[in-house]
Amino acid sequence: MIEITGLVKRYGRTTAVDGLTFAVRPGGVTGFLGPNGAGKSTTMRLALGLEHPQEGRVLIDGRPLRAHDRPLTRVGALLDAAAVHPGRSARNHLRSLAAANGIGDRRVDACLERVGLAGVAGRRIRTFSLGMRQRLGIAAALLGDPWVLMFDEPVNGLDPEGIQWVRTLMRDLAAEGRTVFVSSHLMAEMQNTADHLVVIGRGRLLADAPIRELVAAASVDVQVPDSDRGHAVAQLAAAGGTVAADRTGLVVRGLSADRVGEVLHGAGIAVVRLAERQASLEDAYLELTGGSVEHRAQEVGS
Known part of the structure; x- marks a missing residue:
């Protein structure tokens, strides 16, 4: 288990990680999502003791990683597949890591x-x-047969067969009762792989929830007469919904389609159209991180 509490990391005036608190539990795959520059890689480096926080702590199975003997047998990680000696063979690279942790050549x-x-x-x-370097990095993470595993963009450079292989591997490791923490930008892959999601933006926690809850957060498209739109927004908001306007009507989150219909009917507002729209992980992610993206491309003509 990975426990992160009140984690803060600053580089000069820039705060890369800002008070993060969450836990990664065994027996499932936890996806770690966020825009570029959100602090994902920094958080993983802090967890591995490669960086030191100004505040907060990270515990691996109840203790800081440095307090564990033979750390490779406690935590396996892939952060940068290029961080290897290019002149070594794949076997000798792993043998050097194994020797430092008392692991035999058979492993x-x-x-x-x-x-x-x-x-x-x-x-x-x-x-x-x-892709081959990615596989070698995964082999290094597995070398000590650890019960906590961390992977930063593990499918980078892999072909579709390789991506499917990584997905199966992650789920197999979790099924063995291990703690599996995976950072990725591939929404479809996370939706097929992860059980739980941690989403951050600008170093802050945006979501920490089972993936089914985020994806199941459906929105309701509703159209009412233009003259009743303001009244409808007020009534739906009072009932606990979050209401936004789009080109064709209103988009309501936090209320079921049946509840939206009840609220509007009770307020005497005619409903022209009412339909539930299922959210995808990409929809949920973009909604969560919309205010946390640091660099946006400008549309042509804008």
Whole structure:
């Protein structure tokens, strides 16, 4: 289990992580989402002791990682697949990591086999494609057979078969009771892989919830006569809904379609159209992070 409490990291005047508190529990895949610059990689580096926070703490199974003997057997991580010696072979890279943690060569060979690199274990890493380096990084994360695993963009550079393989691997690891924490920008992949989501923006927590709750947060499209629009907004807001206008009518969140109909009928407002719209993970993500994106492209002609 990973427990993050009140985590703050500043670089000069820039606050990269701003009071984060959440937990990553065993037995499931927790997706870690946020725009570029949101603080995801910094949070992972803090968890691994590669950076030191100004405030807060990170506990791995109840203790800071530095307090654990043989850390590779406690936490496995892939943060940067390029952070390897290019002149070493894949096998020798893993053997050097294994030797430092009291792990035998048999485990090295088993991990190479599991990630599909046994046939190229003797090749120098400089000859590897990005996808092959990703697989090697995953092998390094698995080397100590840890119960806590952290992956930053693990499918980067992989082909569709490789992406499917990573998805299956993550779910298999979670099914074994391990804690699996995965950062990714691929919404569809997270929707197919994760059980729980942590979403941050500008270093702050935006959501910490089961993925089914975020995706199931349907909106309701409703159209009423223009003369009644203001009254409808007031009535729906009073009933607990969040109401926004679009080109064709109103978009209501927080109320079911049946409840929207009841509220409007009770207020004597005619309903021209009423339909429930299921949210996708991408919809939910964009709504959560809309105010947290630091760099936006300007539309042509604007």
